[in-house]
Amino acid sequence: MMRNTNTKLAVIVALLLTLSGCTAINPGVNDFTPSAARSPGERAVDREKQGGPPTLDDLFARIAEQVPGFGGMFIDKDGNLAVYMVHLQPNAAAAVQNAIARVFGQDERFQRPIVLLPGKYDFLQLKRWHDRLMPEALGLDGVVSTDIDDAHNRLRIGVETLAVQREIELQLDKVGIPREAVVIEQTEPVRYESSLQDFHRPLVGGLQINFGNYVCTLGFLGVRQGVQGFVTNSHCTNTQGGVEGTVYHQPVASGTTNRVGLEIADPTYFSGSPCPRNRRCRYSDSAFVQVPHPNGPSVTVGQGSLVLTALGSLAWNGTDVYRIVGEADPLVGETVRKVGRTTGTTEGIVEQTCVNFNVLGTRITQLCQADGSYNSNSGDSGSPVLRVTNSPQANDVVLVGIHWGSGGVFSPIGTNNIQRATELGPVNTCADGFSC
Amino acid sequence: MSRYLFSLVGLWGILLVTGCFHDNKNTAPGVLTVTLDVPSEARAGKTILFQLKVQNTGQGLLSVTLGGRPPYDFVVTTQDGAEVWRWSYGQAIQEILEIKTLKPGEHLVYTVEWDQQSNSRQPVGPGEYMVRGLLNVDPPHKVETEAKLLRILP
Numbered sequence: 001m002m003r004n005t006n007t008k009l010a011v012i013v014a015l016l017l018t019l020s021g022c023t024a025i026n027p028g029v030n031d032f033t034p035s036a037a038r039s040p041g042e043r044a045v046d047r048e049k050q051g052g053p054p055t056l057d058d059l060f061a062r063i064a065e066q067v068p069g070f071g072g073m074f075i076d077k078d079g080n081l082a083v084y085m086v087h088l089q090p091n092a093a094a095a096v097q098n099a100i101a102r103v104f105g106q107d108e109r110f111q112r113p114i115v116l117l118p119g120k121y122d123f124l125q126l127k128r129w130h131d132r133l134m135p136e137a138l139g140l141d142g143v144v145s146t147d148i149d150d151a152h153n154r155l156r157i158g159v160e161t162l163a164v165q166r167e168i169e170l171q172l173d174k175v176g177i178p179r180e181a182v183v184i185e186q187t188e189p190v191r192y193e194s195s196l197q198d199f200h201r202p203l204v205g206g207l208q209i210n211f212g213n214y215v216c217t218l219g220f221l222g223v224r225q226g227v228q229g230f231v232t233n234s235h236c237t238n239t240q241g242g243v244e245g246t247v248y249h250q251p252v253a254s255g256t257t258n259r260v261g262l263e264i265a266d267p268t269y270f271s272g273s274p275c276p277r278n279r280r281c282r283y284s285d286s287a288f289v290q291v292p293h294p295n296g297p298s299v300t301v302g303q304g305s306l307v308l309t310a311l312g313s314l315a316w317n318g319t320d321v322y323r324i325v326g327e328a329d330p331l332v333g334e335t336v337r338k339v340g341r342t343t344g345t346t347e348g349i350v351e352q353t354c355v356n357f358n359v360l361g362t363r364i365t366q367l368c369q370a371d372g373s374y375n376s377n378s379g380d381s382g383s384p385v386l387r388v389t390n391s392p393q394a395n396d397v398v399l400v401g402i403h404w405g406s407g408g409v410f411s412p413i414g415t416n417n418i419q420r421a422t423e424l425g426p427v428n429t430c431a432d433g434f435s436c
Numbered sequence: 437m438s439r440y441l442f443s444l445v446g447l448w449g450i451l452l453v454t455g456c457f458h459d460n461k462n463t464a465p466g467v468l469t470v471t472l473d474v475p476s477e478a479r480a481g482k483t484i485l486f487q488l489k490v491q492n493t494g495q496g497l498l499s500v501t502l503g504g505r506p507p508y509d510f511v512v513t514t515q516d517g518a519e520v521w522r523w524s525y526g527q528a529i530q531e532i533l534e535i536k537t538l539k540p541g542e543h544l545v546y547t548v549e550w551d552q553q554s555n556s557r558q559p560v561g562p563g564e565y566m567v568r569g570l571l572n573v574d575p576p577h578k579v580e581t582e583a584k585l586l587r588i589l590p
Contacts, residue, residue: 215534216532235530342533360523360527378503378531378575381532404528404531405530406504406529
């Protein structure tokens with residue numbers, strides 16, 4: 001978790017600085033000598049000459065060069081600085097403290113009580129082994145990570161399955177590392193964490209889309225009058241009501257590279273009965289977008305697929321999806337979910353159906369809408385609203401509508417709303433093998 | 437609420453300190469300034485205008501994310517903080533995001549009328565009230581103005 005948070009922070013800071021032009025990339029310095037015969041500490045200096053900062057392992061190696069027998073250190077659960085020493089000599093703590101001050105300066109993290117632990121391996125030895133083993137081990141399929149485990153005075157190798165253990169042991173033999181110096185453990189493979197706001201293909205419901213200076217959410221894929229496309233909100237077009245050929249990108253515009261669609265249906269708002277006086281009305285906040293854009297790259301689509309994330313999460317592995325196997329208008333009391341680019345997957349109860357909503361700051365009235373208690377925020381406009389049925393398979397859902405307004409307001413999917421003849425008309429939204 | 441404001445101010449502070457909020461041609465930063473204009477007093481029953489001004493008071497371009505359509509709101513409370521009226525109360529706001537670029541000095545002005553009715557559509561009556569303006573920016577952040585005193589006279 002900490003690694004994740006620190007990594008994100010570092011990426012954000014780096015991004016801010018890079019975007020702003022605040023950083024200058026220092027060209028590499030090429031006057032270093034080959035490092036194969038050098039100590040780990042000396043190689044740390046080489047690494048700095050190459051323009052890269054020394055790693056924590058490099059700095060620990062420098063301490064080990066000054067304090068023979070130093071085996072690594074970590075902060076223990078009581079907040080002490082726990083230091084492994086191969087030989088527990090009387091002056092070891094003072095020697096380590098002095099070496100730390102020389103290597104790290106007055107770093108507050110190390111200014112705490114020292115607890116000496118009996119170690120088996122000198123850090124220089126561990127580092128030499130690790131430097132030798134790492135290229136071989138990470139070259140094996142199924143190996144996730146290699147590390148000098150500071151908290152256990154051992155090397156640690158993470159593997160997806162223990163099936164690869166025998167191959168690792170052969171490598172250990174080959175490079176002369178004792179088996180007992182290495183912990184091999186099963187661990188989850190590391191994947192880049194992406195979100196609904198990132199580039200994804202095929203297109204599926206719930207992803208971020210962009211048009212002009214605006215950001216919304218792709219509702220759901222569908223086929224309308226034989227044309228493949230997707231549904232999003234009418235207010236997520238250049239002009240709400242009426243077709244202006246709004247061009248969409250996923251996740252954001254980048255020339256024509258991320259161009260995915262062209263607005264081709266967005267009925268105009270009408271006045272007159274049953275629309276209130278001085279208002280303009282529709283029965284849904286929906287528009288249909290042709291995919292791909294006629295002047296854009298080819299785009300793959302996940303017909304009948306909606307992003308599946310954990311509740312409250314934006315993170316998405318790019319593969320888990322809900323499968324749309326039917327459509328149904330909402331009923332009060334039903335539990336529904338919405339999946340949007342800002343607040344991810346959220347869940348709530350349908351509280352009202354067939355409610356007429358005036359849209360704040362406009363003369364628009366949306367007739368016969370539904371209202372749920374799920375959380376949402378700006379950018380979630382266009383989100384699919386669904387009901388999980390887990391039938392006939394796990395993660396099968398019924399499509400309920402499309403979200404558009406604060407407080408969980410959405411347009412139902414049925415023939416009184418989105419698929420009404422004067423709205424978008426029939427749209428096939430189901431996954432292959434199902435009809436709806 | 438203040439947490440969000442501090443977050444935003446903090447981020448802004450970082451950007452200003454590093455001089456990083458600019459376009460490629462102009463190294464000066466953009467600065468977001470949100471101000472509220474409210475009359476200090478009004479007669480009971482009269483319609484009152486509230487105005488929120490969103491301005492780039494910096495020397496460079498300012499890119500600001502506006503959350504929702506409309507992206508602003510106004511809140512009237514009693515002196516002890518109890519909400520009396522909120523412009524968006526019970527209303528549906530379209531949940532779209534807009535990325536707006538403001539040139540130096542460029543501003544947006546949002547104006548609403550308050551008819552001195554409470555959220556439950558009752559006249560609020562004479563007294564002292566506090567008015568605040570809100571600008572929804574990158575969700576879930578909001579910029580909230582300082583509260584201004586409004587006296588409703590008999």
